[in-house]
Amino acid sequence: MSKQKVHASTHLTITVDENDTSIKVIWKGKSIDREPSKFISPILVEVLDSAYSLNKRIVMDFQELTYMNSSTVTPIIKILERARKSVNKISIFYQKKTKWQELSFSALKIFSTEDNRLEIEGL
Numbered sequence: 001m002s003k004q005k006v007h008a009s010t011h012l013t014i015t016v017d018e019n020d021t022s023i024k025v026i027w028k029g030k031s032i033d034r035e036p037s038k039f040i041s042p043i044l045v046e047v048l049d050s051a052y053s054l055n056k057r058i059v060m061d062f063q064e065l066t067y068m069n070s071s072t073v074t075p076i077i078k079i080l081e082r083a084r085k086s087v088n089k090i091s092i093f094y095q096k097k098t099k100w101q102e103l104s105f106s107a108l109k110i111f112s113t114e115d116n117r118l119e120i121e122g123l
Contacts, residue, residue: 009039016047022057023047031068040075048079048088057089062101063123073104080111080118089117096122 003018011030016023025047033039051058060076062068083090094105102122109120 007039007043009033012036012039014040014043016043018050018056022059023051023054024059024061026061027065029064030066031072033069034071036069036072037075040072041078044075044079048082052086052088057091058083060090060092062092062094062105065101067100068104073108076108077111080108083118084111084113087117090119092120094120094122 005016007014007016011032013028015026015028017026018024025044031040047058050056080090082088092105092108094101096102105120105122111118112120
């Protein structure tokens with residue numbers, strides 16, 4: 001069984017696709033808003049809460065994101081911090097060959113845990 005919800009702003013689309021084992025968050029387009037937290041944070045908080053109550057892994061896929069400004073990193077970090085303090089499991093996937101993605105997401109690897117509860121991987 002799969003449930004899908006699509007959230008769209010001017011340039012960014014975040015699709016939340018829930019199946020039996022995980023909640024996949026697919027980022028597409030550009031995140032260029034001056035205050036992206038207004039759009040992104042409520043979506044990520046809802047996903048985090050659902051994953052916690054249903055004991056599902058969150059899979060955030062940034063591979064189709066063509067650009068994100070530095071302000072976009074803040075809501076992602078806040079969710080990773082919240083997840084690290086709880087039992088949530090999060091996997092983040094990005095395009096290793098895309099320079100800006102490698103720079104942005106490799107810096108987030110400090111949130112990775114040895115038990116792979118939080119993992120950040122370039123594909």
